[in-house]
Amino acid sequence: MNNRELHHLSILVLPSLTVFAAFFLLPMARLVTVAGSGDMGAYAYVAFLTTPRYLESLIATVVLSASVTVATLAISVVSGLFLERNRFAGRKILIALITFPLAFPGVVVGFMVIMLAGRQGLIGDITKVLAGDKLVFAYSMAGLFMGYVYFSIPRVVLTIMAAAEKLNPALEEAARSLGASPWLVVKDVILPGLKPALIASGAICFATAMGAFGTAFTLATDIDVLPMTIYTEFTLNANIAMAAALSIVLGLITWVALNAARSLAGSTVAAAG
Protein backbone atom coordinates (compact mmCIF):
# COMPACT_ATOMS: atom_id res chain seq x y z
CA MET A 1 0.00 0.00 0.00
CA ASN A 2 2.05 2.90 -1.21
CA ASN A 3 1.10 6.41 -2.13
CA ARG A 4 1.02 5.64 -5.85
CA GLU A 5 -1.62 3.04 -5.30
CA LEU A 6 -3.67 5.33 -3.08
CA HIS A 7 -3.47 7.86 -5.89
CA HIS A 8 -4.72 5.29 -8.41
CA LEU A 9 -7.54 4.18 -6.14
CA SER A 10 -8.72 7.75 -5.68
CA ILE A 11 -8.80 8.17 -9.45
CA LEU A 12 -11.03 5.10 -9.65
CA VAL A 13 -13.51 6.19 -7.01
CA LEU A 14 -13.56 9.86 -7.99
CA PRO A 15 -16.06 9.66 -10.90
CA SER A 16 -18.81 8.03 -8.85
CA LEU A 17 -18.22 10.39 -5.94
CA THR A 18 -18.37 13.39 -8.28
CA VAL A 19 -21.64 12.23 -9.84
CA PHE A 20 -23.02 11.50 -6.38
CA ALA A 21 -22.01 14.90 -5.02
CA ALA A 22 -23.27 16.83 -8.03
CA PHE A 23 -26.58 15.04 -8.51
CA PHE A 24 -27.48 13.86 -5.03
CA LEU A 25 -25.74 15.70 -2.20
CA LEU A 26 -25.93 19.14 -3.79
CA PRO A 27 -29.58 18.81 -4.89
CA MET A 28 -30.53 17.45 -1.46
CA ALA A 29 -28.84 20.40 0.20
CA ARG A 30 -30.72 22.73 -2.18
CA LEU A 31 -33.94 20.95 -1.26
CA VAL A 32 -33.31 21.67 2.41
CA THR A 33 -32.64 25.36 1.79
CA VAL A 34 -35.55 25.79 -0.62
CA ALA A 35 -37.86 24.21 1.93
CA GLY A 36 -36.89 26.92 4.40
CA SER A 37 -37.14 29.78 1.91
CA GLY A 38 -40.91 29.88 1.28
CA ASP A 39 -43.43 32.26 2.84
CA MET A 40 -43.23 30.34 6.08
CA GLY A 41 -39.45 30.18 6.30
CA ALA A 42 -38.10 27.36 8.39
CA TYR A 43 -41.58 26.93 9.84
CA ALA A 44 -42.38 24.92 6.73
CA TYR A 45 -40.83 22.00 8.55
CA VAL A 46 -43.34 22.17 11.38
CA ALA A 47 -46.22 23.01 9.04
CA PHE A 48 -46.93 19.34 8.59
CA LEU A 49 -47.73 19.22 12.30
CA THR A 50 -49.79 22.40 12.44
CA THR A 51 -51.67 22.20 9.14
CA PRO A 52 -54.46 19.63 9.52
CA ARG A 53 -54.36 18.64 5.85
CA TYR A 54 -50.68 17.68 5.99
CA LEU A 55 -50.93 16.05 9.38
CA GLU A 56 -53.89 13.94 8.26
CA SER A 57 -52.03 12.92 5.13
CA LEU A 58 -48.95 12.02 7.18
CA ILE A 59 -50.95 9.96 9.69
CA ALA A 60 -52.92 8.24 6.93
CA THR A 61 -49.68 7.30 5.15
CA VAL A 62 -48.03 5.96 8.31
CA VAL A 63 -51.14 3.95 9.28
CA LEU A 64 -51.48 2.60 5.73
CA SER A 65 -47.80 1.63 5.52
CA ALA A 66 -47.83 0.00 8.94
CA SER A 67 -50.91 -2.08 8.16
CA VAL A 68 -49.52 -3.05 4.76
CA THR A 69 -46.36 -4.21 6.54
CA VAL A 70 -48.25 -6.29 9.09
CA ALA A 71 -50.53 -7.88 6.48
CA THR A 72 -47.67 -8.62 4.08
CA LEU A 73 -45.51 -10.17 6.80
CA ALA A 74 -48.37 -12.38 8.01
CA ILE A 75 -49.22 -13.60 4.52
CA SER A 76 -45.60 -14.08 3.51
CA VAL A 77 -44.59 -15.99 6.63
CA VAL A 78 -47.33 -18.56 6.03
CA SER A 79 -46.62 -18.94 2.32
CA GLY A 80 -42.84 -18.56 2.56
CA LEU A 81 -42.50 -21.20 5.28
CA PHE A 82 -44.81 -23.52 3.41
CA LEU A 83 -42.88 -23.17 0.14
CA GLU A 84 -39.53 -23.65 1.86
CA ARG A 85 -40.55 -26.60 4.03
CA ASN A 86 -42.51 -28.78 1.63
CA ARG A 87 -41.46 -30.48 -1.55
CA PHE A 88 -44.31 -31.26 -3.91
CA ALA A 89 -45.05 -31.33 -7.61
CA GLY A 90 -45.48 -27.84 -8.99
CA ARG A 91 -43.59 -26.16 -6.15
CA LYS A 92 -41.11 -24.47 -8.47
CA ILE A 93 -43.89 -23.16 -10.70
CA LEU A 94 -45.73 -21.82 -7.66
CA ILE A 95 -42.60 -20.00 -6.50
CA ALA A 96 -42.00 -18.61 -9.98
CA LEU A 97 -45.60 -17.36 -10.17
CA ILE A 98 -45.53 -15.76 -6.73
CA THR A 99 -42.28 -13.95 -7.46
CA PHE A 100 -43.28 -12.93 -10.98
CA PRO A 101 -44.63 -9.47 -10.02
CA LEU A 102 -41.30 -8.65 -8.33
CA ALA A 103 -40.24 -6.21 -11.02
CA PHE A 104 -43.63 -4.56 -11.62
CA PRO A 105 -43.47 -0.80 -11.24
CA GLY A 106 -46.06 0.87 -9.01
CA VAL A 107 -48.15 2.02 -11.98
CA VAL A 108 -48.58 -1.53 -13.22
CA VAL A 109 -49.50 -2.66 -9.69
CA GLY A 110 -52.13 0.07 -9.68
CA PHE A 111 -53.53 -1.29 -12.92
CA MET A 112 -53.66 -4.80 -11.41
CA VAL A 113 -55.73 -3.38 -8.55
CA ILE A 114 -58.08 -1.83 -11.11
CA MET A 115 -58.34 -5.26 -12.78
CA LEU A 116 -59.36 -6.80 -9.45
CA ALA A 117 -61.36 -4.11 -7.73
CA GLY A 118 -62.10 -1.52 -10.40
CA ARG A 119 -65.36 -0.71 -12.15
CA GLN A 120 -64.98 -3.64 -14.55
CA GLY A 121 -63.04 -5.69 -12.02
CA LEU A 122 -63.26 -9.29 -10.95
CA ILE A 123 -64.35 -8.58 -7.37
CA GLY A 124 -67.14 -6.37 -8.66
CA ASP A 125 -68.38 -9.14 -10.95
CA ILE A 126 -68.26 -11.76 -8.19
CA THR A 127 -70.03 -9.61 -5.61
CA LYS A 128 -72.65 -8.67 -8.18
CA VAL A 129 -73.48 -12.32 -8.74
CA LEU A 130 -73.36 -13.22 -5.04
CA ALA A 131 -74.86 -10.17 -3.38
CA GLY A 132 -76.40 -8.29 -6.26
CA ASP A 133 -74.23 -5.26 -5.49
CA LYS A 134 -71.04 -4.34 -7.30
CA LEU A 135 -68.16 -3.85 -4.88
CA VAL A 136 -65.68 -1.33 -6.27
CA PHE A 137 -62.90 -0.12 -3.99
CA ALA A 138 -59.87 0.27 -6.26
CA TYR A 139 -59.90 4.05 -6.09
CA SER A 140 -59.90 4.31 -2.31
CA MET A 141 -57.48 3.72 0.55
CA ALA A 142 -58.52 0.04 0.49
CA GLY A 143 -57.43 -0.21 -3.12
CA LEU A 144 -54.10 1.36 -2.27
CA PHE A 145 -53.69 -1.08 0.63
CA MET A 146 -54.32 -3.95 -1.74
CA GLY A 147 -51.84 -2.56 -4.25
CA TYR A 148 -49.05 -2.19 -1.70
CA VAL A 149 -49.63 -5.69 -0.35
CA TYR A 150 -49.55 -6.96 -3.95
CA PHE A 151 -46.29 -5.11 -4.52
CA SER A 152 -44.64 -6.34 -1.31
CA ILE A 153 -45.61 -10.03 -1.15
CA PRO A 154 -43.11 -11.31 -3.78
CA ARG A 155 -40.03 -9.72 -2.21
CA VAL A 156 -41.00 -10.54 1.37
CA VAL A 157 -41.81 -14.18 0.51
CA LEU A 158 -38.34 -14.53 -1.02
CA THR A 159 -36.66 -13.06 2.04
CA ILE A 160 -38.64 -15.33 4.38
CA MET A 161 -37.76 -18.37 2.27
CA ALA A 162 -34.07 -17.49 2.34
CA ALA A 163 -34.20 -17.04 6.12
CA ALA A 164 -36.22 -20.21 6.71
CA GLU A 165 -33.66 -22.19 4.73
CA LYS A 166 -31.03 -21.27 7.29
CA LEU A 167 -33.09 -22.22 10.36
CA ASN A 168 -31.80 -25.25 12.23
CA PRO A 169 -34.38 -28.05 11.90
CA ALA A 170 -32.88 -29.80 14.94
CA LEU A 171 -34.32 -27.10 17.20
CA GLU A 172 -37.81 -27.82 15.97
CA GLU A 173 -37.30 -31.56 16.30
CA ALA A 174 -36.16 -31.05 19.87
CA ALA A 175 -39.15 -28.86 20.71
CA ARG A 176 -41.53 -31.35 19.12
CA SER A 177 -40.00 -34.36 20.88
CA LEU A 178 -40.39 -32.49 24.16
CA GLY A 179 -44.10 -32.30 23.44
CA ALA A 180 -44.54 -28.79 22.06
CA SER A 181 -47.65 -28.33 19.95
CA PRO A 182 -47.19 -27.19 16.32
CA TRP A 183 -48.39 -23.72 17.30
CA LEU A 184 -45.85 -23.51 20.14
CA VAL A 185 -43.07 -24.59 17.77
CA VAL A 186 -44.01 -21.77 15.42
CA LYS A 187 -44.26 -19.23 18.21
CA ASP A 188 -41.18 -20.15 20.24
CA VAL A 189 -38.80 -21.62 17.67
CA ILE A 190 -39.58 -20.57 14.10
CA LEU A 191 -40.68 -16.95 14.55
CA PRO A 192 -37.73 -16.00 16.79
CA GLY A 193 -35.42 -17.57 14.22
CA LEU A 194 -37.02 -15.51 11.46
CA LYS A 195 -36.91 -12.30 13.47
CA PRO A 196 -33.98 -10.61 11.67
CA ALA A 197 -35.54 -11.35 8.28
CA LEU A 198 -38.93 -10.12 9.50
CA ILE A 199 -37.47 -6.86 10.78
CA ALA A 200 -35.42 -6.26 7.64
CA SER A 201 -38.14 -7.05 5.14
CA GLY A 202 -40.76 -5.31 7.28
CA ALA A 203 -38.72 -2.11 7.24
CA ILE A 204 -38.25 -2.28 3.47
CA CYS A 205 -41.96 -2.90 3.07
CA PHE A 206 -42.83 0.05 5.33
CA ALA A 207 -40.36 2.45 3.70
CA THR A 208 -41.47 1.47 0.21
CA ALA A 209 -45.14 1.96 1.07
CA MET A 210 -44.36 5.37 2.62
CA GLY A 211 -42.57 6.66 -0.46
CA ALA A 212 -44.40 4.82 -3.24
CA PHE A 213 -45.99 7.06 -5.78
CA GLY A 214 -46.87 5.08 -8.90
CA THR A 215 -49.71 3.01 -7.44
CA ALA A 216 -51.36 5.99 -5.77
CA PHE A 217 -50.94 7.95 -8.99
CA THR A 218 -52.69 5.28 -11.07
CA LEU A 219 -55.55 4.82 -8.62
CA ALA A 220 -55.39 8.56 -8.37
CA THR A 221 -57.71 11.24 -7.47
CA ASP A 222 -58.75 11.53 -3.87
CA ILE A 223 -56.37 9.31 -1.93
CA ASP A 224 -54.42 11.65 0.31
CA VAL A 225 -51.17 9.89 1.02
CA LEU A 226 -48.03 11.92 1.59
CA PRO A 227 -46.40 11.36 -1.83
CA MET A 228 -49.63 12.46 -3.53
CA THR A 229 -49.83 15.52 -1.25
CA ILE A 230 -46.25 16.44 -2.18
CA TYR A 231 -47.02 15.99 -5.85
CA THR A 232 -50.14 18.15 -5.60
CA GLU A 233 -48.30 20.88 -3.71
CA PHE A 234 -45.59 20.92 -6.34
CA THR A 235 -47.60 20.76 -9.54
CA LEU A 236 -51.05 22.19 -8.84
CA ASN A 237 -50.31 24.64 -6.06
CA ALA A 238 -46.76 25.47 -7.21
CA ASN A 239 -45.86 25.56 -3.52
CA ILE A 240 -42.32 24.37 -4.06
CA ALA A 241 -41.09 25.21 -0.55
CA MET A 242 -43.86 23.17 1.05
CA ALA A 243 -43.34 20.25 -1.34
CA ALA A 244 -39.64 20.31 -0.52
CA ALA A 245 -40.25 20.41 3.24
CA LEU A 246 -42.76 17.56 3.07
CA SER A 247 -40.48 15.41 0.93
CA ILE A 248 -37.63 15.95 3.39
CA VAL A 249 -39.91 14.83 6.21
CA LEU A 250 -40.89 11.81 4.14
CA GLY A 251 -37.25 11.03 3.30
CA LEU A 252 -36.29 11.27 6.98
CA ILE A 253 -39.05 8.85 8.00
CA THR A 254 -38.01 6.20 5.46
CA TRP A 255 -34.32 6.69 6.23
CA VAL A 256 -34.92 6.34 9.99
CA ALA A 257 -37.10 3.25 9.48
CA LEU A 258 -34.45 1.55 7.34
CA ASN A 259 -31.62 2.43 9.69
CA ALA A 260 -33.46 1.34 12.80
CA ALA A 261 -34.14 -1.97 11.11
CA ARG A 262 -30.53 -2.32 10.14
CA SER A 263 -29.26 -1.82 13.66
CA LEU A 264 -31.89 -4.27 14.92
CA ALA A 265 -31.46 -6.91 12.25
CA GLY A 266 -27.81 -6.38 11.51
CA SER A 267 -27.95 -6.55 7.74
CA THR A 268 -27.98 -3.99 4.99
CA VAL A 269 -31.46 -2.83 4.25
CA ALA A 270 -32.59 -0.79 1.28
CA ALA A 271 -35.89 0.38 -0.06
CA ALA A 272 -36.99 -0.80 -3.46
CA GLY A 273 -39.17 0.74 -6.15
Next chain:
Amino acid sequence: MARSRYFAYQLAFTLLVCAFLIVPVCMSVMAGFTNNFFKGITSGFTLRWVFEVWDLYADTIFLSMGIALACLACTIVLGVPAAYVLAKRPGRITRMIEEFLVLPLAVPGLAIALALIISYGQIRGFRLSWTFILVGHVLYTLPFMIRAVLAVLSSTDFRTLEESAASLGATFWQRFFQIVVPNCRSGILAGSLMVVTLSIGEFNLTWMLHTPLTKTLPVGLADSYASMRLEIGSAYTFVFLVMLIPLLMALQIWGQPRAPRKAVAEDDAGVVAARRRESGSQAAR
Protein backbone atom coordinates in the same frame (compact mmCIF):
# COMPACT_ATOMS: atom_id res chain seq x y z
CA MET B 1 -53.00 -37.17 9.90
CA ALA B 2 -52.86 -33.72 11.50
CA ARG B 3 -49.82 -32.86 9.41
CA SER B 4 -51.45 -33.53 6.10
CA ARG B 5 -54.34 -31.34 7.16
CA TYR B 6 -51.92 -28.49 7.90
CA PHE B 7 -50.32 -29.15 4.54
CA ALA B 8 -53.67 -28.85 2.78
CA TYR B 9 -54.57 -25.60 4.58
CA GLN B 10 -51.21 -24.03 3.82
CA LEU B 11 -51.31 -25.15 0.23
CA ALA B 12 -54.79 -23.70 -0.20
CA PHE B 13 -53.65 -20.43 1.36
CA THR B 14 -50.56 -20.23 -0.83
CA LEU B 15 -52.60 -20.99 -3.93
CA LEU B 16 -54.92 -18.17 -2.93
CA VAL B 17 -51.98 -15.78 -2.61
CA CYS B 18 -50.75 -16.93 -6.00
CA ALA B 19 -54.19 -16.34 -7.52
CA PHE B 20 -54.28 -12.85 -6.01
CA LEU B 21 -50.98 -12.05 -7.74
CA ILE B 22 -51.50 -13.78 -11.07
CA VAL B 23 -55.22 -13.56 -11.86
CA PRO B 24 -55.11 -9.78 -12.51
CA VAL B 25 -52.08 -10.30 -14.79
CA CYS B 26 -54.01 -12.89 -16.82
CA MET B 27 -57.09 -10.65 -16.91
CA SER B 28 -54.98 -7.78 -18.15
CA VAL B 29 -53.39 -9.87 -20.90
CA MET B 30 -56.82 -11.14 -21.89
CA ALA B 31 -58.28 -7.64 -21.97
CA GLY B 32 -55.48 -6.55 -24.27
CA PHE B 33 -56.63 -9.05 -26.89
CA THR B 34 -60.39 -8.73 -26.48
CA ASN B 35 -62.54 -6.54 -28.71
CA ASN B 36 -64.57 -5.28 -25.80
CA PHE B 37 -63.53 -6.28 -22.30
CA PHE B 38 -66.79 -5.06 -20.80
CA LYS B 39 -68.73 -7.55 -22.91
CA GLY B 40 -66.18 -10.29 -22.30
CA ILE B 41 -64.21 -12.72 -24.44
CA THR B 42 -67.32 -13.44 -26.51
CA SER B 43 -66.83 -10.10 -28.23
CA GLY B 44 -63.91 -11.65 -30.05
CA PHE B 45 -60.14 -11.82 -30.21
CA THR B 46 -58.23 -8.95 -31.75
CA LEU B 47 -54.71 -7.60 -32.24
CA ARG B 48 -56.11 -4.14 -32.83
CA TRP B 49 -55.13 -2.80 -29.41
CA VAL B 50 -51.55 -3.99 -29.68
CA PHE B 51 -51.17 -2.20 -33.01
CA GLU B 52 -52.76 0.88 -31.56
CA VAL B 53 -50.31 0.79 -28.66
CA TRP B 54 -47.47 0.53 -31.14
CA ASP B 55 -48.73 3.60 -33.03
CA LEU B 56 -49.28 5.61 -29.89
CA TYR B 57 -46.39 4.57 -27.70
CA ALA B 58 -43.60 2.97 -29.76
CA ASP B 59 -41.36 5.95 -29.02
CA THR B 60 -41.69 5.39 -25.26
CA ILE B 61 -40.52 1.81 -25.70
CA PHE B 62 -37.42 2.88 -27.62
CA LEU B 63 -36.67 5.70 -25.21
CA SER B 64 -36.90 3.32 -22.25
CA MET B 65 -34.54 0.88 -23.94
CA GLY B 66 -32.13 3.67 -24.79
CA ILE B 67 -32.14 5.08 -21.27
CA ALA B 68 -31.72 1.61 -19.78
CA LEU B 69 -28.66 0.93 -21.95
CA ALA B 70 -27.15 4.36 -21.29
CA CYS B 71 -27.81 3.84 -17.59
CA LEU B 72 -26.11 0.46 -17.79
CA ALA B 73 -23.03 2.01 -19.44
CA CYS B 74 -22.87 4.71 -16.75
CA THR B 75 -23.27 2.30 -13.84
CA ILE B 76 -20.55 0.02 -15.21
CA VAL B 77 -18.11 2.86 -15.77
CA LEU B 78 -18.85 4.42 -12.38
CA GLY B 79 -19.72 1.36 -10.32
CA VAL B 80 -17.07 -1.23 -11.16
CA PRO B 81 -14.07 0.97 -10.24
CA ALA B 82 -15.88 2.19 -7.12
CA ALA B 83 -16.67 -1.37 -6.03
CA TYR B 84 -13.03 -2.34 -6.57
CA VAL B 85 -11.82 0.49 -4.34
CA LEU B 86 -14.33 -0.46 -1.65
CA ALA B 87 -13.20 -4.09 -1.77
CA LYS B 88 -9.50 -3.23 -1.93
CA ARG B 89 -9.39 -0.92 1.06
CA PRO B 90 -11.96 -2.01 3.64
CA GLY B 91 -11.94 0.64 6.32
CA ARG B 92 -13.76 3.56 7.86
CA ILE B 93 -13.45 5.89 4.88
CA THR B 94 -14.53 3.35 2.27
CA ARG B 95 -17.34 2.25 4.58
CA MET B 96 -18.53 5.85 4.65
CA ILE B 97 -18.24 6.15 0.86
CA GLU B 98 -20.36 3.03 0.49
CA GLU B 99 -22.97 4.35 2.91
CA PHE B 100 -23.11 7.55 0.87
CA LEU B 101 -23.43 5.83 -2.48
CA VAL B 102 -26.37 3.66 -1.38
CA LEU B 103 -28.18 6.62 0.21
CA PRO B 104 -30.43 7.22 -2.85
CA LEU B 105 -32.13 3.90 -2.06
CA ALA B 106 -33.26 5.11 1.34
CA VAL B 107 -34.83 8.34 0.05
CA PRO B 108 -38.12 8.24 -1.88
CA GLY B 109 -37.71 8.87 -5.62
CA LEU B 110 -40.12 11.77 -5.39
CA ALA B 111 -37.78 13.65 -3.06
CA ILE B 112 -34.72 13.00 -5.25
CA ALA B 113 -36.63 14.11 -8.33
CA LEU B 114 -37.78 17.32 -6.62
CA ALA B 115 -34.22 18.03 -5.54
CA LEU B 116 -32.92 17.53 -9.08
CA ILE B 117 -35.60 19.79 -10.55
CA ILE B 118 -34.92 22.53 -8.02
CA SER B 119 -31.16 22.36 -8.63
CA TYR B 120 -30.94 21.80 -12.38
CA GLY B 121 -34.41 22.59 -13.70
CA GLN B 122 -33.31 26.03 -14.92
CA ILE B 123 -30.76 24.59 -17.33
CA ARG B 124 -33.27 24.25 -20.17
CA GLY B 125 -31.23 22.10 -22.51
CA PHE B 126 -30.58 19.60 -19.73
CA ARG B 127 -34.08 19.70 -18.24
CA LEU B 128 -35.72 19.03 -21.60
CA SER B 129 -33.44 16.21 -22.70
CA TRP B 130 -33.61 12.54 -21.84
CA THR B 131 -30.28 12.82 -19.98
CA PHE B 132 -32.20 14.47 -17.13
CA ILE B 133 -34.07 11.19 -16.63
CA LEU B 134 -30.82 9.27 -17.08
CA VAL B 135 -29.25 11.08 -14.12
CA GLY B 136 -32.09 9.98 -11.86
CA HIS B 137 -31.85 6.38 -13.07
CA VAL B 138 -28.08 6.26 -12.56
CA LEU B 139 -28.41 7.53 -8.98
CA TYR B 140 -31.04 4.92 -8.22
CA THR B 141 -29.39 1.92 -9.91
CA LEU B 142 -25.70 2.55 -9.13
CA PRO B 143 -25.94 0.95 -5.64
CA PHE B 144 -27.15 -2.31 -7.21
CA MET B 145 -24.18 -2.48 -9.59
CA ILE B 146 -21.71 -1.64 -6.81
CA ARG B 147 -23.15 -4.28 -4.49
CA ALA B 148 -23.22 -7.02 -7.12
CA VAL B 149 -19.58 -6.40 -8.09
CA LEU B 150 -18.54 -6.01 -4.47
CA ALA B 151 -20.16 -9.35 -3.63
CA VAL B 152 -18.04 -11.14 -6.24
CA LEU B 153 -14.84 -9.31 -5.36
CA SER B 154 -15.26 -10.17 -1.69
CA SER B 155 -15.59 -13.86 -2.46
CA THR B 156 -12.64 -14.11 -4.87
CA ASP B 157 -9.05 -13.82 -3.78
CA PHE B 158 -8.25 -11.00 -6.19
CA ARG B 159 -5.42 -9.74 -3.95
CA THR B 160 -3.27 -12.83 -4.48
CA LEU B 161 -3.94 -12.69 -8.21
CA GLU B 162 -2.96 -9.04 -8.26
CA GLU B 163 0.18 -9.70 -6.26
CA SER B 164 1.33 -12.41 -8.64
CA ALA B 165 0.64 -10.10 -11.57
CA ALA B 166 2.52 -7.28 -9.87
CA SER B 167 5.49 -9.52 -9.15
CA LEU B 168 5.59 -10.24 -12.87
CA GLY B 169 5.75 -6.54 -13.54
CA ALA B 170 2.12 -5.66 -14.30
CA THR B 171 1.28 -2.01 -13.70
CA PHE B 172 -1.72 -0.92 -11.65
CA TRP B 173 -3.87 -0.28 -14.71
CA GLN B 174 -2.88 -3.57 -16.34
CA ARG B 175 -3.88 -5.35 -13.14
CA PHE B 176 -7.17 -3.52 -12.94
CA PHE B 177 -8.24 -4.12 -16.53
CA GLN B 178 -6.74 -7.57 -17.07
CA ILE B 179 -7.13 -9.19 -13.64
CA VAL B 180 -9.79 -7.43 -11.61
CA VAL B 181 -12.41 -6.62 -14.25
CA PRO B 182 -12.40 -10.08 -15.90
CA ASN B 183 -12.70 -11.66 -12.46
CA CYS B 184 -15.84 -9.78 -11.55
CA ARG B 185 -17.65 -10.59 -14.80
CA SER B 186 -20.38 -12.57 -13.07
CA GLY B 187 -21.00 -9.66 -10.70
CA ILE B 188 -21.12 -7.20 -13.57
CA LEU B 189 -23.61 -9.44 -15.38
CA ALA B 190 -25.83 -9.80 -12.32
CA GLY B 191 -25.63 -6.07 -11.63
CA SER B 192 -26.35 -5.25 -15.28
CA LEU B 193 -29.53 -7.32 -15.36
CA MET B 194 -30.71 -5.65 -12.18
CA VAL B 195 -29.87 -2.17 -13.49
CA VAL B 196 -31.67 -2.69 -16.82
CA THR B 197 -34.74 -4.22 -15.14
CA LEU B 198 -34.97 -1.39 -12.61
CA SER B 199 -34.37 1.33 -15.18
CA ILE B 200 -37.05 0.03 -17.54
CA GLY B 201 -39.63 -0.06 -14.74
CA GLU B 202 -38.65 3.14 -12.89
CA PHE B 203 -41.59 5.49 -12.37
CA ASN B 204 -41.28 7.44 -9.10
CA LEU B 205 -38.37 9.56 -10.32
CA THR B 206 -39.18 9.46 -13.99
CA TRP B 207 -42.68 10.87 -13.70
CA MET B 208 -41.29 14.09 -12.21
CA LEU B 209 -38.27 14.28 -14.52
CA HIS B 210 -39.98 13.58 -17.86
CA THR B 211 -41.25 16.13 -20.36
CA PRO B 212 -43.96 15.58 -22.99
CA LEU B 213 -41.16 14.78 -25.44
CA THR B 214 -39.26 12.43 -23.15
CA LYS B 215 -41.84 9.87 -22.08
CA THR B 216 -40.56 6.49 -20.95
CA LEU B 217 -42.53 3.27 -20.96
CA PRO B 218 -43.87 3.47 -17.37
CA VAL B 219 -44.77 7.13 -17.94
CA GLY B 220 -46.66 6.08 -21.08
CA LEU B 221 -48.36 3.32 -19.07
CA ALA B 222 -49.57 5.81 -16.45
CA ASP B 223 -50.75 8.03 -19.29
CA SER B 224 -52.67 5.21 -20.97
CA TYR B 225 -54.25 4.04 -17.70
CA ALA B 226 -55.49 7.56 -17.06
CA SER B 227 -56.70 8.56 -20.49
CA MET B 228 -57.15 5.53 -22.75
CA ARG B 229 -59.69 2.73 -22.74
CA LEU B 230 -58.98 -0.29 -20.58
CA GLU B 231 -58.11 -2.49 -23.57
CA ILE B 232 -55.30 -0.19 -24.69
CA GLY B 233 -53.88 0.03 -21.17
CA SER B 234 -54.01 -3.77 -21.05
CA ALA B 235 -52.31 -4.28 -24.40
CA TYR B 236 -49.63 -1.79 -23.39
CA THR B 237 -49.11 -3.64 -20.09
CA PHE B 238 -48.74 -6.82 -22.12
CA VAL B 239 -46.01 -5.22 -24.24
CA PHE B 240 -44.25 -4.18 -21.04
CA LEU B 241 -44.48 -7.72 -19.63
CA VAL B 242 -43.05 -9.14 -22.86
CA MET B 243 -40.04 -6.87 -22.40
CA LEU B 244 -39.73 -7.75 -18.73
CA ILE B 245 -40.01 -11.54 -18.89
CA PRO B 246 -36.66 -12.24 -20.65
CA LEU B 247 -34.93 -9.96 -18.15
CA LEU B 248 -36.56 -11.73 -15.23
CA MET B 249 -35.62 -15.12 -16.60
CA ALA B 250 -32.03 -14.01 -17.13
CA LEU B 251 -32.02 -12.66 -13.56
CA GLN B 252 -33.14 -16.08 -12.33
CA ILE B 253 -30.21 -17.73 -14.07
CA TRP B 254 -27.40 -15.18 -13.75
CA GLY B 255 -28.85 -12.85 -11.14
CA GLN B 256 -26.85 -14.23 -8.26
CA PRO B 257 -23.22 -13.29 -8.49
CA ARG B 258 -21.40 -16.61 -8.58
CA ALA B 259 -19.55 -17.30 -5.38
CA PRO B 260 -17.66 -20.40 -4.29
CA ARG B 261 -19.95 -20.92 -1.31
CA LYS B 262 -23.50 -22.23 -1.39
CA ALA B 263 -25.70 -19.51 -2.77
CA VAL B 264 -28.22 -17.82 -0.53
CA ALA B 265 -31.70 -17.99 -2.04
CA GLU B 266 -32.39 -14.82 -3.90
CA ASP B 267 -34.46 -12.15 -2.23
CA ASP B 268 -33.92 -8.55 -3.14
CA ALA B 269 -30.73 -8.64 -5.16
CA GLY B 270 -29.26 -5.82 -3.11
CA VAL B 271 -29.97 -7.46 0.20
CA VAL B 272 -28.56 -10.75 -0.98
CA ALA B 273 -25.45 -9.14 -2.37
CA ALA B 274 -24.88 -7.31 0.88
CA ARG B 275 -25.42 -10.44 2.90
CA ARG B 276 -23.12 -12.46 0.65
CA ARG B 277 -20.50 -9.77 0.96
CA GLU B 278 -20.76 -9.82 4.74
CA SER B 279 -20.38 -13.54 4.90
CA GLY B 280 -17.51 -13.24 2.43
CA SER B 281 -15.68 -10.70 4.53
CA GLN B 282 -16.23 -12.82 7.62
CA ALA B 283 -14.61 -15.74 5.87
CA ALA B 284 -11.66 -13.57 4.87
CA ARG B 285 -10.98 -12.49 8.44
